[in-house]
Amino acid sequence: MRYQHMFVLFEHDDGNVLNVSYEMLGEARRLMDGFNRRYALNEKVIAILLGHNVRELAYRAIDAGADAVILADHEELRYPRVNLYTKVICSIVRDRMLVKQAEPSTSDEYVKPRYMLFGADSIGRHISATVLAELESGLASDVNKLVIDDVMITHQYKTNGKPELYRQVLFMYRPDFSGFLWTQILCLDNKNPTIAREYSPQACSVIPGVFEPLQQHDGDARKRVEEGYARIVEYKPEFSNDDLKYRIVSRQIVRDEIGLEDSRVVVAFGRGIKDDPEGNIRMIEEFANLLGAKVAISLPLSKQPFNVSSTLKEKYFIPARVVGSSGKKVAPKLYIAIGISGAMHHLAGMKESDTVIAINPDPDAPIKDESDIFIQGRLEDVLPILIESIRGSEREVRG
Ligand SMILES: Cc1cc2nc3c(=O)[nH]c(=O)nc-3n(C[C@H](O)[C@H](O)[C@H](O)COP(=O)(O)OP(=O)(O)OC[C@H]3O[C@@H](n4cnc5c(N)ncnc54)[C@H](O)[C@@H]3O)c2cc1C
Known part of the structure; x- marks a missing residue:
């Protein structure tokens, strides 16, 4: 299987986890439990955690619904920078051996994620766009409902005008026109032989506050990691001089005067x-x-x-x-x-x-x-x- 698992960017601000990370993992857990039951598969929710001195957060991601966490801990990753984060995230999700460490049943044919979720906030909106451009797939932004289902599609270009069954499609809904219209966004492969092309991952950014986090169980995560039911895998990023041509030398949160x-x-x-x-x-x-x-x-x-x-x-x-x-x-x-x-x-x-x-x-x-x-x-x-x-x-x- 070339595309597997649901990857979630576990966002935090210098160690303070953003609520949207818990919300995404809660939804990812619900979706993938349903997916595995329905399709008799064993695909996982894998959190991607970037930062510096943030290993502790990996346990929180597991408590919040992740089966595994791939952690890149490096001083240069302390604060999000679009170029570095994009490079590291893309390297992680393309690295079959690493993904196999996170989930040993991952196929030898694995190429890229099946699904990816990011927060629709100032970090996730930027990074989702650059990551998906790099992974050569599409992105639905600002989504507030997700469903996985099969669907018959007949489309002039995608299917050459013939009805085709698409399986395991992530239906990504977003509110438009002041929330009075729901747009359904699907990221579908071209099944038309003359322009055949696969589009994976199916990915979106998720509006904060719309999904429910799971109830967290303090301490369970450590036990689950020790007993091998959940995994934390480390990725060691390497940066070139070009990657580091600009740096964050100081960072201040500026509060505006309105308060x-x-x-x-x-x-x-x-x-x-x-x-x-x-x-x-x-x-x-x-x-x-x-x-x-x-x-x-x-x-x-x-x-x-x-x-x-x-x-x-x-x-x-x-x-x-x-x-x-x-x-x-x-x-x-x-x-x-x-x-x-x-x-x-x-x-x-x-x-x-x-x-x-x-x-x-x-x-x-x-x-x-x-x-x-x-x-x-x-x-x-x-x-x-x-x-x-x-x-x-x-x-x-x-x-
Ligand atoms: C990616 C994205 C991000 C967005 N982010 C934000 C965001 O952060 N914040 C945000 O606010 N929006 C955001 N929006 C826009 C959002 O979707 C809505 O379009 C917007 O919130 C609507 O603003 P509104 O309620 O002022 O206007 P409208 O939806 O036009 O509503 C106006 C309301 O005024 C009422 N009204 C009319 N006459 C009167 C009257 N005389 N007295 C009292 N009420 C009256 C009407 O009944 C109506 O309910 C975003 C949209 C997108 C696509």
Whole structure:
């Protein structure tokens, strides 16, 4: 078998494991357990772990669902660098002997992974693209549902117009058009003899926060490794001068001045401000000030879709205020979503909030399902009432 196993990039930030790594391994475990049962195979979930002094994390990957971990521990891998990470990951997954150490039943014909998962975050989005280009296959980005199934396809080019059965296809679903449409992405071999070509691995980046991690069992992983039920295999990377032509000499996490992540109350607005962008932003600003809240936006607003005064544009339509998979992840006590539909990408950034209130006239807006309180109405009608009621309470308190 030329293509085997599901490989997952186990992401961490200098030793701090990112939740998406646990989520991907949980999903990989569920998918491959189902796959092995259905096809009577014995393919594995293999985590790829790169970093420096991170051997301990290999046990966490095993606890989180990996059958084996291939570990590349090197000082040059402490922080992700696209060229080095791409080179090391591609070398690992192409190295049949190494993959055989991770799973001895791997076929002698093994060439590349069957499936690969990366996180759809700032690390995984870059690296998935360069790795898949190097491995000469396709990539579905920002996926939020995965299914393995067989499918009959008739396609002018792929199958020369004839029906062909594709087996063990990874159906990769991603939300598009604000989450109102699901696109299904398949990475299929060309079975047309005139342009025959195989496309493996079938790979994607996964939106953080959408899959459930497995329940972790502290200590089990060590025992499983000792007893040979799970494996940690080391890969020794070698770098040329060319690989190291640029280096990270110091690294600082720069916090922006907005500080959304530290705020107990966040008021976020989206394209629902459209009917009076200037007036609505001013009203939202007043509302946020009364609550002592920080103001956030949905991604489209950072592209400056509305004509407002330059003061508001420069203050609010900026990437530092975006909440979601491409922006900040926040977990305030209270998150108020005004004129935001609740697309999957946005939810990924705020679903850890304690209490969510949404103001939206559309009773079918997906944000409704994420809300503790859904106020069905236009912000132009609802906000003045809320502002007046807060002012009224303040007056009462002052007495
Ligand atoms: C790869 C990728 C990454 C992405 N990352 C992010 C991300 O990090 N963060 C993010 O936010 N998005 C992200 N997106 C975009 C995301 O998919 C949605 O398109 C976006 O979140 C929609 O923004 P919205 O809710 O403001 O607008 P819309 O979806 O247009 O929703 C506007 C809402 O306003 C409501 N409304 C209309 N009139 C009023 C009114 N008068 N008062 C109150 N409500 C009103 C409507 O009913 C509607 O529900 C990403 C997309 C992709 C493809």
